[in-house]
Amino acid sequence: MTHQSPKTNSQQSPSDISSSKSNHISTYNPQQYWTEQGKTYKEQFRYNKDFRLQEQMLIDYLKRIFPLSSSLTVLELGCGFGRITKLLLLNFPNIKEYLAVDLSQHQIENAKEYVRPQEIIIKKKEEKANPDIKFLVSDIQSLQVDKKYDLVIASEVLMHVLPSEINEVICKLVNLSNKHIVNIDWYEKQIPKRVAPHNFIHIYEEIYKNIPSITLVNRIPIEKKKGWLSSKIDAKQSIFHALK
Numbered sequence: 690m691t692h693q694s695p696k697t698n699s700q701q702s703p704s705d706i707s708s709s710k711s712n713h714i715s716t717y718n719p720q721q722y723w724t725e726q727g728k729t730y731k732e733q734f735r736y737n738k739d740f741r742l743q744e745q746m747l748i749d750y751l752k753r754i755f756p757l758s759s760s761l762t763v764l765e766l767g768c769g770f771g772r773i774t775k776l777l778l779l780n781f782p783n784i785k786e787y788l789a790v791d792l793s794q795h796q797i798e799n800a801k802e803y804v805r806p807q808e809i810i811i812k813k814k815e816e817k818a819n820p821d822i823k824f825l826v827s828d829i830q831s832l833q834v835d836k837k838y839d840l841v842i843a844s845e846v847l848m849h850v851l852p853s854e855i856n857e858v859i860c861k862l863v864n865l866s867n868k869h870i871v872n873i874d875w876y877e878k879q880i881p882k883r884v885a886p887h888n889f890i891h892i893y894e895e896i897y898k899n900i901p902s903i904t905l906v907n908r909i910p911i912e913k914k915k916g917w918l919s920s921k922i923d924a925k926q927s928i929f930h931a932l933k
């Protein structure tokens with residue numbers, strides 16, 4: 690997310706992103722790539738100011754949508770080592786069910802350890818919540834789930850889906866949701882010239898709007914204006930929120 694090495698996970702420079710509209714030809718095999726990355730992703734991950742802003746903006750935004758007074762079910766796709774999983778579970782004591790999915794077995798094992806459901810349950814005891822937290826190894830494309838969730842969320846995942854598959858993948862997210870679909874992804878209007886084979890800028894708003902059941906799409910840029918004491922942060926990412 691900051692523009693430092695290693696550039697093998699989400700921490701690439703914007704110039705490493707390719708456009709789903711470009712004629713980008715690559716040998717990128719998402720399943721193979723993320724299975725391999727999953728083995729070291731957690732060790733290589735470094736928190737920085739961009740991640741802190743991303744998480745803060747996500748929580749602030751979701752708190753405006755989901756009142757803590759009503760219960761909530763969540764499906765997270767591409768959960769990685771559980772960064773967003775834990776963030777949401779700790780900030781929303783009203784979550785009664787959470788299914789976290791990733792194609793990498795290693796990432797799912799890391800997520801089980803990082804999220805530590807027991808810890809979450811203990812923290813939530815005062816609120817008398819006892820969330821049902823499940824982890825599942827699957828890619829989005831072959832995921833079989835026979836129910837819908839109040840919130841379907843994917844953070845820094847769709848940018849790694851091949852342009853040839855992105856429409857179908859987004860349709861699947863929409864079909865698995867009762868109302869709200871949120872994705873966080875790299876987004877820049879000006880498409881960078883240099884690209885890495887595993888990154889794509891998809892035109893998310895357009896894709897959502899072309900799905901008949903979608904009534905509204907919001908894009909919230911993850912940036913913080915310059916203040917007196919702090920410099921401007923521009924994560925070059927956006928929160929995309931589609932509603933049915």
Ligand SMILES: C[S@@+](CC[C@H](N)C(=O)[O-])C[C@H]1O[C@@H](n2cnc3c(N)ncnc32)[C@H](O)[C@@H]1O
Pocket residue numbers: 698699719723724727766767768769770771772773790791792793796827828829830843844845846849850
């Ligand atoms: C950049 S990481 C983001 C992890 C986490 N969501 C976060 O924000 O910290 C991308 C994750 O998506 C997973 N992933 C990529 N493509 C996927 C797919 N088609 N289906 C399921 N998981 C996928 C990878 O295995 C990896 O764990």
